[in-house]
Amino acid sequence: MNGLVQRLNDDVLSLFAAIGRFSRFTLAVVSGITIEPPRRRVILPLMIEIGVRSVAVVLATGAFVGMVLAVQIYSQLHKIGSETSAGPIINLSIVSELGPVLAAIILAGRVGGAMAAELGTMKVTEQIDALRTLGADPINYLATPRFFACLLLVPILTLYSDAIGVLGGYMMSVKYYGISDFFYWEQTRRYLARWDIFVGVAKSFFFGGAIGLICCYKGFQTEQGAEGVGRATTRAFVTSFITILVGNFFLSLFFNTLYSMMYMR
């Protein structure tokens, strides 16, 4: 019994220690922008890697999500003769939920995994120590630009994904299933508010920041050679994935409550 209590005690202590380490890391990353703003030669290649090179995968994800939503929603609405309602259901789902979440998950895999692997490799090959010997703060030099690149680019990529998702849904609903073009957009216009787009973008800021922080942190935590790099990469993705899903739930709850407070009085 004593052993169990001791173990529980140790687990709680190590959990708090981990939270403390991550909080300090977060503070160091965010404050890094004021200490030494990332230089153009550092941030530009990152923007290309994180942003430009992710466009294709994000567009493909968005398009197929939009199309498959149209297939499923049309088949259900067709049974009750309400096909024209497909527009707002598809577009609202894409803009406020599926677009941000799926784009973030894809980017956590593509960008986050790559960042954790790169930083992990730098750690085990002593490149991070080399940075310190040459007068650079590794968090400031490596994590801060990656965090801000993710924070800025994940929402932009999400908007791309949303746009192509909306287009995919439209193509399937109107061009393939033959729903009225006018009613499709008229119904969408009626039920899809700017607020929904704002919620989607706000969520993607959170997801972008979370991916940047978690994946850099896991990269810096890498130990023990190539095996450690693999482990760090997996942990970076899994932790980001869970954070995106859990975060999405709480953000949805928060924004719905906020909406009720602002507009439903």
Place this chain on the structure above:
Amino acid sequence: MTQDFYGTGARGPQALIRLETVWKRFGSTDVLRGAHLSIYRGETIVIIGESGCGKSVLLKHIIALLRPDKGRVIFDHIEISSTDEADMAAVRRRFGMVFQTAALFDSMSVRENVAFGLYRHTNFPERRVDEIVAEKLRLVGLSGVEKKMPAELSGGMKKRVGIARAIALDPEVILYDEPTTGLDPIMADVINELILRVQQTQNTTSVVVTHDMKSAYKIGSRIAMLHQGKIIQVGTPEEIQNTSNPVVAQFIAGEARDRIEETV
């Protein structure tokens, strides 16, 4: 030679670097157990010891990449073992470090690697940076590779670029972590010659960690043996060769004796 608390072969009363009773633990293993060492200005001290005995750990304490659990590390009257990380950049400006794996930045060209410290610590115009990079690469016998990426270089070339990067800011102290490990005997000797050349042209203090005795005898003005977390003997290469300490004698002779069965 006088025998003092920190070893033999002291060249002056004031050590440039002093490790005082340094303890360092990783997990449940005490890697350093009260290591003492004094390093004097202008000398090349070679730290020898078995693989995994903590030589690199000791070296990383000298530049505060690692901090001791107990004890102090003092560099030129500055207690670097307790200096804030933010203040260490100015101290590290006076050091150069050559890593075991060269640790070149993969995403940067050779020029960018060598120039990295120059960009961090100086405001030299691009032309001056180019001149220094070319000069340091010439010194390590690698002219004309500025545009190559680290992946295009052999192991020996990477070590040379690592040395060029370490000396770019003309540091007072250069730390070499296993500089000849993984190289063929000829390339290992080339690196030894380069260490001597850098020592002569830059007039630096050098600390070299190695288990290559040929290298230690060739480049060391003093040799220190690390064993079970402590410096057990310090002396000139001649004193080490004629040692009466059985552990040191076994190591420099490279004899297995009773070490076939290893306990972990």
